[in-house]
Amino acid sequence: MTSTKITTTKVIAKKTKPATDQLEFGRHFTDHMFVMDYHTDKGWYDPRIVPYQAITLDPAAMVYHYGQTVFEGLKAYVTETNDVHLFRPEQNVKRLNRSNERMCIPEIDEELALRALKELVKLEKEWIPNAPGTSLYIRPFVIATEPYLGVAPSKQYKFVIILSPVGAYYKEGINPVKIAVENKYIRAIKGGTGEAKTAGNYAGSLIAQEKVSDAGYAQVLWLDGLEKKYIEEVGSMNVFFKINGEVITPALNGSILPGVTRNSVIQLLKHWNIPVKEEKIALEDIKIAYKNGSLEEAFGAGTAAVISPIGEFACEDETIVINNHQTGDLAKRLYDTLTGIQYGKIKDPFDWIVKLT
Template sequence: MINYDFTVTKVMTEKTKPASDQLAFGKHFTDHMFIIDYHIDKGWYDGRIVPYQPLTLDPASMIFHYGQTVFEGLKAYATPQGDIQLFRPEENILRLNRSNARMCIPEIEPALALAAIKKLVQIEREWVPQAEGTSLYIRPFVIATEPYLGVAPSKQYKFIIILSPVGAYYKEGINPVKIAVENQYIRAIKGGTGEAKTAGNYAGSLIAQEKVAADGYAQVLWLDGYEKKYIEEVGSMNVFFKINGEIITPALNGSILPGVTRKSVIQLLKHWNIEVSERRIALDEIIQAYQRGELEEAFGAGTAAVISPIGMLAYNGEEMVINEQQTGQLSKKLYETLTGIQYGKIDDPFDWIKEI
C-alpha cells in the first residue's frame, strides 16, 4: 500500500470527551479532521489532518447553489483486546466513488481514502468509546467549492472526514421500531439519484419523516416512485422480510441505495444456507402475508443501527403488528453476528475487518 504523506497539525487543547452513557448519534465531534483539496488542473492535493474547525467558503461556492455533494458513513470499533478496527471500509469507499460518478465529482483514489480514514482514526483512537453498543462514526464527504454560479460541474472540491463518538441510532436499540409507509411523497426513481448517497436525497425525505415522527413512528418506508406500489427502502436502512420461512429484500433497481450492511446480511444468510431472494416486492404482498399470519419478521439493515427489527408497520391508518412487537430470532442472530464481528468478539470468516 502507498504510504501517503499527510501533514498533521495537532490541537493545542483537547476537548473533554463525553461519557459513554451521554452519547447520542452525531452530537459530539473529535479534535481533528482530514481535508484534501481538488482542482481540475492539479487533481487531489495537500492532504492534511488539522484541528476540527469551521470551514471558510466563498458564498458563491457551488455546493450552496446546486447541491453537488456526496457522503458516506462507516464506523470504528474498540475490541475487548484494546484494538481498533473498521468494518468493510473498502465497500464504503467504492460506494463513495459510485456516488461521485453520478454527481459528476472526480473519483478519489481508494487507497488514498482508506489511508486517510486509518490515519485520522489512529490519531483519534482515544475517542473510540468502549461501552457496549458504542462506536466511532466516520463521515467522509465531498463538497463542490468553486465560486461560480453557472450550472456545470465544479472544478474545485474538498474531500473531508470528520469523526463522532456515537451511541445507539435508535433509542429503542435492538428493540423493534414502528415504521410508517409513505404513499404521498417520492424519495427517488430509477435514473435519478436514489442509488447515490447525496445530500438532496435526504433533504427531500425530511417532510415525510417529520410527518410520521409526529405520529410516533421512527422511520418512513418508501414505495417506488412510478406506481407507489413496490417497496424500496426505509429512510436510513435497507429492508428485509421473513415470510413463511423465505427471506426477501427489494432488488437493487437504480433508485435504492446499495447498503454495505445489506450486502453483509445477504452474505451471512447464504453462509448459513438460508435462502434469500432479491426481487421486486409489492406492498400488497406484505399485507396479504400479514393477513395470512405468514409475516414472521421484518427488519432494517444499515450502518447506523446495524439491524433494526420492525415491530409495527402502518399503512393507510391500519397498523400491522409483527411478531408481537418482539425481536425475531433471525434479526437477533444477524445483529449478534454482525456486531460480534465488528467488535472483534467472534471470528470473521469473510475478511471484512481491517485493523487500524
C-alpha cells in the same frame, strides 16, 4: 496528479471528551479531521490531517446552490483487547466513488482515501468509546467549492473526513419500531440519485419523516416513485422481510442505495443456508403474507442501527403487526453476529474486519 504524502498538524490543546452516557449521535467531534482539495488544473492535492475547524467558503460556492455533494458513513470499534476495528471500509470508499460519478465529482484515489481514514482514526484512538454498543462514527464527504453560479460541474472540491464518538443506538436493547407507509412523497426514482449517497436525497425525505414522527412512528416505508406499489427502503435503511422461511429484500434498481450492511446480511444468510433473494416486493404482497400468516419478520439494515426490527406497518387501510411486536429470532441473530464481528467477540469468516495497528 494526486499527492500521496499525508501531512499532519496536531492540536495544541485537546478538547474535553464527553461522558459515555452523554453521547448523542453526531453531536460531538474529535480533535482532528482530514482534508484534501481538488482543482481541475491540479487534480486532488494537499492531503492533510489538521485540527478540527470550520470550513470557510465563498457565498457563491456551488455546493450551496446546486447541491453537488456526497457523503459516507462507517464506524470504528474498540475491542475488549483494545484493538481498533473497521468494518469493510473499502466498500464505503468504493461506494463514495460511485456516488461521485453520479454527481459529476472527480474520482478519489481509493488507496489514499483508505490510508487517510486509517491514519486519522489511529490518531484519534482515545476518542473511541469502549462502553458496550458505543463506537466512533466516521463521516467522509465531498463538497463543491468553486464560487460560480453557472449550472455546471464545479472545478474545485474539498474531500473531508470527520469523526464523532457515538453512543449505543439501542439504549434499552434491540426493540421493534413502528413504521408508516409513505404514499404521497417520493424518496427517489430510477434514473435519479437514489443509488447515490448525496445530501438532497435526505433533505427531500425530511417532510415525510416529520409527518410520521408527529403521529408516533419511527420511520417511513418508501415506495417506488413510479407506481407507488413496490417497497424500496425504510427510513435511510435497506429493508428485509422473512416470509414462510425465506428472506426477501428489494432488488437494487437504480433508486435504492446499495448498503454495506445490506450486502453483509445477504452474505450471512447464504452462509447460514437461509434462503434469500433480491426481487421487487409489492406492498400488496406483504399484506397478503400478513393475512395468511406467512409474514414472520421484517427489519431494516444500516450502519447506525445495524439491524432494526420492525413490529408494525401502518398503511392507509390497515395496520400490519409483525411477530406480535417482538424482535424476531433471525433479526436478533443477525444483530448479534454483525456486532459480534465488529467488536471482535466472534470469528469473522469473511475477512470483513480491518484491524488498525
